């Protein structure tokens with residue numbers, strides 16, 4: 228017998244995952260949940276869902292979904308809701324997948340407190356928690372994790388990672404628009420008042436480091452290291468814009484410099500007022516480096532001793548080569564879902580090509596379904612997620628103190 232999955236939050240982002248979860252071969256029942264009934268209807272009316280979706284499995288609140296016998300919930304709601312909703316789900320006996328970040332509120336100490344609660348709840352309830360970080364399954368990140376596991380980097384020296392998303396939309400999809408539609412629903416309309424009364428009126432302001440997972444997850448997961456200390460600097464918006472005012476962002480850009488547990492140093496840039504868009508990451512080791520889209524490998528006699536005549540080989544690995552391989556049965560089912568979404572004039576795909584944030588979506592779906600079905604720890608578990616969030620929250624605290632060096636809390640490695 229397969230597993231049952233409940234999709235909570237079918238807004239802009241959640242809707243992109245519905246067909247993938249529905250088509251996964253380990254899933255034999257799907258349930259939907261959103262306060263906005265019309266957001267579920269487009270799936271319940273779709274013949275593609277009929278064999279796994281029963282009309283009794285449509286819920287208009289998380290509270291009702293938690294009372295059901297569904298095995299696991301996929302929570303893709305507004306970012307400030309994730310942590311309490313995931314805890315509610317685990318307390319109700321359900322495994323849980325959360326969209327990033329673990330939570331997103333202006334108070335860095337509260338963020339750290341939620342990390343603590345998520346780790347404690349998953350440990351106490353025995354339910355699995357997974358963070359749906361898309362960068363974790365970017366092709367080059369998968370490739371580098373495999374190279375690191377083989378010891379190809381030698382000693383890690385340093386890394387830099389960046390996530391740039393301009394507030395004004397100079398590069399499309401402005402954060403201003405994102406905030407507008409996330410607060411334009413029954414649930415979303417409550418947030419501006421809470422934001423103002425619980426944080427801004429009390430002098431607690433937000434910053435880009437509170438959404439750190441797209442940048443930090445690469446270096447942390449590739450190097451298998453966590454941050455020990457950070458010094459960060461924040462820069463204020465260059466002029467007045469209502470976006471920064473209503474969202475309570477004191478800084479439009481934040482940069483953190485981290486000392487890592489493996490002796491390396493990592494620079495993280497989170498930009499929200501910038502002429503750039505997307506992700507960037509370089510990882511430097513004594514025996515190999517990833518820079519730009521290139522892999523450089525130095526052939527030394529040994530990874531630990533100095534060799535006077537090393538030879539460096541440069542290569543540009545192909546995208547498909549860099550990706551991990553999904554099981555064939557899973558690819559076959561995802562291909563059916565992909566082809567079902569094509570228009571009448573489109574030519575059906577013969578082979579499955581991963582899509583969605585550099586092809587990460589199918590990997591996230593497979594990892595969660597497989598972990599639930601096998602009752603095993605997911606790759607991006609509570610302990611890993613807490614490491615990402617602790618880096619961002621502590622960097623924000625440091626930026627508020629003009630770069631003071633602060634210790635980054637850690638909850639240890641996930642139990643094996």
Ligand SMILES: NC(=O)c1ccc[n+]([C@@H]2O[C@H](COP(=O)([O-])OP(=O)(O)OC[C@H]3O[C@@H](n4cnc5c(N)ncnc54)[C@H](O)[C@@H]3O)[C@@H](O)[C@H]2O)c1
Nearest residue numbers: 236238239240241261262288289303304305306326327409
């Ligand atoms: N690359 C990425 O990883 C990436 C990209 C985009 C969005 N996201 C994340 O995805 C999340 C969702 O973003 P979005 O743009 O889809 O937001 P959205 O506002 O469009 O959708 C959220 C939905 O959740 C529903 N909801 C909230 N609480 C509920 C409850 N208790 N019961 C039932 N329904 C509830 C809302 O009604 C709404 O339809 C965000 O947290 C965001 O950070 C991640």
